[in-house]
Every structure is written in C-alpha cells, then in structure tokens.
Amino acid sequence: MQAIAQPLQAIAGFAASLRDHGFTVGVAEQQALVQAALALPTARPRVVEAAWRAVACHRRRDWQRWPALFDAYWHPGRTQGKTQVSGQTRPSRDLRQVVQALQDQLAGAPGRGDSAPDAVLDERAPADGDAGRSQAQGGASLSDPLHDRALAQWLPQDLARLQQLADRIAERLRRRLTRRWQAEPNGRRLDLRRTLRASLATGGVPVAPAWRRARRERPRLFILVDVSRSMEVHAQLFLRIARAFVGAAGARVFVFHTRLAEVTPLLQRDSATVQEKVNAVAAGFGGGTRIATSVDDFCQRHARAQLGRGSRVWLLSDGFDADPPDALAAALGRVRGRGARITWFHPAAQAPASAAVQAARGAVQQFVRLATLRDLDAATPLLT
Amino acid sequence: MPEATHPATEPVDAAPAALAERLHRAGYIADEALATTLWLASELQRPLLLEGDAGVGKTALALALARAEGRRLVRLQCHEGLELAQAAYEWNYGRQLLAIRLHELDPQSLRETDLFDRDYLLERPLLQAITSAQPCVLLIDEIDRADEAFEAFLLEVLSDWQITVPELGTLTARHVPRVVLTSNGTRELSDALRRRCLYHWLDYPTLAREISIVRATLPLAEARLVEQAVAFVQRLRREDLGKTPGVAETLDWVRALHRLGRPALPDDPAALDATLGCLLKTRDDRFQFAPERVLRLLEGRAAVQTGEGVATRPG
Numbered sequence: 001m002q003a004i005a006q007p008l009q010a011i012a013g014f015a016a017s018l019r020d021h022g023f024t025v026g027v028a029e030q031q032a033l034v035q036a037a038l039a040l041p042t043a044r045p046r047v048v049e050a051a052w053r054a055v056a057c058h059r060r061r062d063w064q065r066w067p068a069l070f071d072a073y074w075h076p077g078r079t080q081g082k083t084q085v086s087g088q089t090r091p092s093r094d095l096r097q098v099v100q101a102l103q104d105q106l107a108g109a110p111g112r113g114d115s116a117p118d119a120v121l122d123e124r125a126p127a128d129g130d131a132g133r134s135q136a137q138g139g140a141s142l143s144d145p146l147h148d149r150a151l152a153q154w155l156p157q158d159l160a161r162l163q164q165l166a167d168r169i170a171e172r173l174r175r176r177l178t179r180r181w182q183a184e185p186n187g188r189r190l191d192l193r194r195t196l197r198a199s200l201a202t203g204g205v206p207v208a209p210a211w212r213r214a215r216r217e218r219p220r221l222f223i224l225v226d227v228s229r230s231m232e233v234h235a236q237l238f239l240r241i242a243r244a245f246v247g248a249a250g251a252r253v254f255v256f257h258t259r260l261a262e263v264t265p266l267l268q269r270d271s272a273t274v275q276e277k278v279n280a281v282a283a284g285f286g287g288g289t290r291i292a293t294s295v296d297d298f299c300q301r302h303a304r305a306q307l308g309r310g311s312r313v314w315l316l317s318d319g320f321d322a323d324p325p326d327a328l329a330a331a332l333g334r335v336r337g338r339g340a341r342i343t344w345f346h347p348a349a350q351a352p353a354s355a356a357v358q359a360a361r362g363a364v365q366q367f368v369r370l371a372t373l374r375d376l377d378a379a380t381p382l383l384t
Numbered sequence: 385m386p387e388a389t390h391p392a393t394e395p396v397d398a399a400p401a402a403l404a405e406r407l408h409r410a411g412y413i414a415d416e417a418l419a420t421t422l423w424l425a426s427e428l429q430r431p432l433l434l435e436g437d438a439g440v441g442k443t444a445l446a447l448a449l450a451r452a453e454g455r456r457l458v459r460l461q462c463h464e465g466l467e468l469a470q471a472a473y474e475w476n477y478g479r480q481l482l483a484i485r486l487h488e489l490d491p492q493s494l495r496e497t498d499l500f501d502r503d504y505l506l507e508r509p510l511l512q513a514i515t516s517a518q519p520c521v522l523l524i525d526e527i528d529r530a531d532e533a534f535e536a537f538l539l540e541v542l543s544d545w546q547i548t549v550p551e552l553g554t555l556t557a558r559h560v561p562r563v564v565l566t567s568n569g570t571r572e573l574s575d576a577l578r579r580r581c582l583y584h585w586l587d588y589p590t591l592a593r594e595i596s597i598v599r600a601t602l603p604l605a606e607a608r609l610v611e612q613a614v615a616f617v618q619r620l621r622r623e624d625l626g627k628t629p630g631v632a633e634t635l636d637w638v639r640a641l642h643r644l645g646r647p648a649l650p651d652d653p654a655a656l657d658a659t660l661g662c663l664l665k666t667r668d669d670r671f672q673f674a675p676e677r678v679l680r681l682l683e684g685r686a687a688v689q690t691g692e693g694v695a696t697r698p699g
Contacts, residue, residue, distance in 0.1 A: 032430075035427075039424075040400075046417075047400060050417035053417070054420075054424060054425075054583055054584055055582060058578040058583050059583070063583065202477040202478055203478070203485075205477075208477070269626060
C-alpha cells in the first residue's frame with residue numbers, strides 16, 4: 001500500500017488536512033507528531049491519537065473538532081451520518097501500520113532519532129496526490145462567503161467573526177481622561193506616598209520608586225434593544241450583537257417594548273437558552289412599542305447614576321413608537337442633556353421616518369443601518 | 385480505577401500506563417489520553433497547557449504529578465499585574481544595604497560586584513525552578529490572569545529553559561522542569577505561547593471516573609451514597625447553571641452527606657436542601673432549584689444502576 005510505504009507522507013498529509021481546517025500545524029508540530037509516533041507503542045493506536053491530539057491542538061475549538069477530523073483522515077469509512085462521495089475512492093490508511101512502518105524505517109537507518117524525520121519534514125507536506133485529494137474532500141471549508149446569511153443559519157465562525165468585530169469596535173471607543181491616577185511601572189509621575197512607604201524596607205533609601213499615570217476609562221456603553229412585534233425578525237441579531245458587546249466592552253443591555261428591562265446578567269453567561277430567557281423577561285409586556293417611555297425609564301431609573309459625559313447609548317429599533325410623537329424627542333433630549341451620545345441603529349435601508357423619530361432627529365448623533373454582520377463591519381469607522 | 389482504564393493486555397513497559405498508575409497512587413485518576421499527554425510532555429520536554437472549566441482538577445493534576453514523580457512542586461500563582469520581581473527574581477535590597485553599612489568602616493573589604501552575588505538574589509518561583517538542584521514540577525497557575533508582557537517573558541523561559549539576570553548573566557536550567565500551565569480562559573492566550581506547549585482540554589469526568597475519584601478520596605463513604613450522589617451531580621451539570629459544580633464540589637457534597645450519616649440520597653428533596661449549598665454556589669442557581677426541581681433530578685436515580693453502565697457493588 002502506498003500509505004505504508006510512505007509513512008512520513010501520510011503524516012504530512014494528515015498535517016496538511018489539519019491545516020486546511022484551520023489548525024496551526026507548522027513544521028515544529030509535524031516533527032513532534034513524528035517523534036510521538038516513534039516513541040509510542042504501535043499496538044495502541046488510541047495512545048498515538050491522544051498524543052497527536054495534544055501536539056496538534058492549541059485551543060478548545062481545535063480540541064473539539066479533533067475526533068471528526070482524525071476519523072475523516074484515518075478511518076474515512078467510520079464517519080457516520082455523512083454522505084459519502086462516490087467515485088472518489090482513496091486507499092484507507094491504517095494508523096497502526098503507518099506508525100509501525102515509520103518505526104521500522106527509522107530503526108534501520110543509521111543515527112536514528114530526531115535528525116532523520118527532520119530532514120524529510122523540511123520539504124513540507126503532501127508529495128503524494130493522495131494527501132492533495134484529501135484537502136478537497138475534507139468537509140466544511142473555513143472561508144464562508146455567507147457573510148450576511150439569514151440568522152437562522154448562524155455558524156460558529158459567524159459568531160467568532162461577530163466577536164472580533166465587537167472587540168475591534170470596543171477598542172476604538174475613545175478612552176477618556178479621568179482625574180484619578182493609577183499605579184503603573186512605566187508611568188511618568190512619581191507616586192511619592194508609595195515610594196516612601198516602600199523605602200522603609202530599604203532603610204529609607206528609595207531604591208524602587210513607584211510610578212503612576214493618569215487613568216483613562218472607556219466610555220460606558222448602553223444598548224437598548226427593541227423586542228416589539230415589529231422587530232421580531234431582527235431582535236435575535238440585535239441581541240447577539242448586544243451580547244458580543246457585553247463581553248467586549250462591558251456594555252449594559254436593556255430590552256423594551258412597552259416597558260424596559262435589563263438583561264445584562266442573562267447575556268453574560270454562555271448559555272444556549274439566552275433567547276428563551278430574554279423572552280421570559282420581556283413576556284407580559286403589552287403589544288406595541290413605547291420607545292419614549294422606555295428611554296425615560298432607562299434614563300431616570302436604570303442608568304441614572306451612570307449616564308454621564310461621554311456615555312454611548314445605542315438604540316436598536318425601527319422607530320415605530322406608540323407614545324405621542326414629541327415624547328421621544330423630549331426623552332432623547334434628556335439623555336443627550338446628560339452628555340451621552342446617541343446612535344440609532346435601524347434594520348431597514350432608510351433611517352426610520354416615523355413622526356416621533358423625525359422630531360427627535362436633533363438628539364440623535366447618527367443613524368446607522370444594521371441588518372447583517374456586514375453592516376456592522378461597515379459601521380465600524382462611525383462608532384468611536 | 386486504573387484497572388478499568390488499562391486492561392490487563394497492556395504491555396508492562398508501556399510508560400504512559402505506568403505513569404497513570406503512579407498518578408493513581410498519588411491520588412489522581414487520569415484517563416489514558418491524559419496520561420499519554422503527560423508522558424509525551426516529559427519525553428519532548430515541552431510544557432503542558434491545561435484548559436478547562438473551574439473545578440475539573442487542573443491544579444490537582446500538577447500537585448499529583450509532583451507527588452507521583454517524587455519531585456518538588458514550585459508554584460507560581462498568576463494574577464493581574466504580576467511582575468518579574470514576583471515571578472522570577474529580585475535583588476535583596478535590604479541585605480545589600482546592610483552589607484554596605486557593615487563595611488562602612490572598612491571600605492576596602494567590600495567591592496561593588498560582591499553586592500550582586502547570588503547571595504543577594506531572592507529567587508522567585510521561575511528562577512527556583514530553573515536553578516533547582518533536583519528536578520522539579522513547575523506549576524504556572526491561571527496564566528490567563530497575568531498580562532501579555534509577562535506571557536512574552538515566559539516564552540524565553542519555556543523554550544530555552546533559561547533566565548537572564550543582567551548583573552549575573554544567563555542562568556540555564558540544570559534539569560528541565562516539568563511545566564504545567566493552567567488557564568481558565570478569561571483571556572485568550574497568545575499563539576506563540578500555545579505553540580510552545582502541548583495542549584489538553586480537561587473536561588468534567590465521566591460518571592465512572594468521577595465515582596472512582598470520589599471513592600479514592602473518601603473511601604469511608606457508602607458505595608450507594610457515592611454512586612447516587614455522583615449521578616445526581618452529573619445530571620445537575622447538564623442543567624443550565626450559572627456555575628457548574630466541579631469535582632471539588634462533588635467531593636464536598638459527598639463528604640457533607642457522609643458526615644450527616646446518610647447511607648444513600650434521601651427521597652425527600654427538603655432533606656437535601658441544607659447540603660445543596662455545596663453544589664450550587666450562586667444565588668440564581670439556588671433560586672432555580674426549588675425542591676420540585678431537585679426531586680425531578682433525584683428521580684432519575686433508577687438510571688444509575690441500569691442505564692449508565694456502572695457495576696454496583698454486591699451486597
């Protein structure tokens with residue numbers, strides 16, 4: 001069998017297939033794979049698998065995907081619940097035989113040990129067409145064009161992408177200088193009090209001066225998500241986005257339709273049932289949307305002490321308001337009066353044109369369209 | 385039990401199995417994959433990065449490894465703002481000043497270089513591990529809490545096994561220590577660090593393994609109590625909890641029930657109420673688990689003996 005004649009190639013092919021699936025497997029890892037295979041008993045392929053897993057995985061995501069990828073390469077027949085592509089057959093590889101062949105091959109060679117596999121491994125990877133084919137067969141690809149796919153079909157990489165975006169936007173939020181100081185080894189200002197205190201240990205000689213610098217703080221971020229009936233389709237995306245910002249920027253998240261409720265604690269947890277819980281919180285609200293009342297409630301009760309100069313308030317809503325049209329302008333005016341900056345995200349292509357929003361235009365710093373991840377990406381420069 | 389995970393067909397010279405055996409004697413029950421990884425880490429002289437939820441036994445593994453190998457354990461607990469002075473070394477300023485004062489009358493007897501001698505160097509965990517005369521196990525606990533600058537410093541230590549002290553030169557390890565790093569994932573670690581380590585994700589133990597862990601730790605507790613309690617905790621972990629109970633919580637709970645003199649889990653959830661504080665550690669979780677819900681979890685009890693493949697002890 002070809003695979004047995006070329007054990008190193010088989011392992012290189014495996015490394016290539018891992019690489020195709022986003023694993024960080026470089027020359028060093030490949031060498032370690034070979035070393036592990038040489039050192040371990042051949043009779044127990046599971047031991048070899050365990051060792052290889054420790055070498056090739058670097059994070060939890062890799063760890064979880066390993067069993068499927070390992071089976072797909074070494075035991076293509078074993079994979080269950082997948083459609084097998086007919087026509088393309090490839091020789092099955094037997095891990096035990098590969099490892100055995102590798103050990104035999106190197107036991108015979110002079111100077112057995114690290115140098116031999118190194119030399120072969122330096123010219124990297126799949127020399128035989130077999131490994132090349134495995135790349136084409138290997139299941140889901142990493143680069144997914146469905147950047148703005150419907151929400152029901154979100155995949156883990158979309159979530160990862162969202163988190164990246166949120167991190168980037170959070171990083172861009174301009175930090176504000178405060179009047180407080182913080183200890184910092186590379187600070188510019190001498191912390192006299194700490195320096196003197198520390199000098200007691202060295203007989204009054206200030207050997208290790210303490211330094212500090214002015215503290216800068218990220219602006220506080222508040223996200224208000226409209227979960228009324230008219231927003232039903234979009235609420236899930238908005239909540240996901242809000243959740244990403246809870247992690248990235250410590251945002252506080254509120255949901256509202258006729259009343260307002262805080263859901264930050266629910267979003268902080270990594271739980272599959274977030275949506276259900278948010279629904280439970282929002283349940284019992286009446287029909288319709290009362291944006292102005294909710295904003296007032298937010299401003300005067302929930303965020304009374306925190307809403308200050310430089311705070312950011314993000315409203316995620318389509319702007320249909322059951323309150324009197326001028327109430328929204330007044331409510332947003334009060335938020336603005338506290339010094340907060342308001343950004344209005346709307347799911348439609350155009351900014352909301354309801355009378356309430358028209359009247360409140362002056363208080364809103366900007367309107368941003370947000371219906372897909374792509375929109376969030378495009379809006380990144382605006383969110384500072 | 386090691387007999388369960390390593391069948392009798394195991395060749396005697398299989399080093400990973402022998403390591404698992406030693407770990408078992410040191411009070412840690414490792415499965416085959418973990419033992420292999422540990423063995424490989426020593427073979428390749430690579431640090432081992434352990435990740436997993438809180439309470440799955442990451443730190444305990446390092447402690448057990450030190451006991452199993454008969455090595456000294458050097459522990460570095462990471463925290464925010466951890467500095468080189470606390471992690472690697474620091475000059476003993478007090479002693480240096482004292483030496484200067486003592487030699488003030490006779491300035492010739494003390495040269496400046498004498499002050500930067502090893503005698504005046506305070507060795508912190510990293511340097512201790514590097515310079516240790518006997519091989520040791522270095523545990524770098526909760527590396528995700530330290531900042532990135534410290535992580536970068538660790539790269540030199542973990543790949544070249546050396547620390548550079550400007551006044552003394554480079555100190556190289558006499559024996560490469562067995563390094564175990566643990567992380568709870570509060571911060572994403574850098575790729576460079578990850579690539580220098582072997583990786584193992586520690587999951588919550590399976591039912592059988594957890595039962596054997598509890599039995600090994602609390603040999604006096606009734607077998608029926610242990611099995612039922614562990615099965616209960618396993619079911620509890622599948623619920624949506626704010627803080628999922630780890631192995632340590634299971635041990636606490638079984639210990640509490642054992643002290644209360646219970647031979648098995650009571651049928652009445654109210655009787656458990658007082659001890660549930662060992663497992664549920666947030667207010668929300670306590671609130672969620674009203675007696676009815678506990679009862680529902682308790683009622684899965686019949687499945688312990690039949691469904692999940694655990695043999696019951698006769699009698």
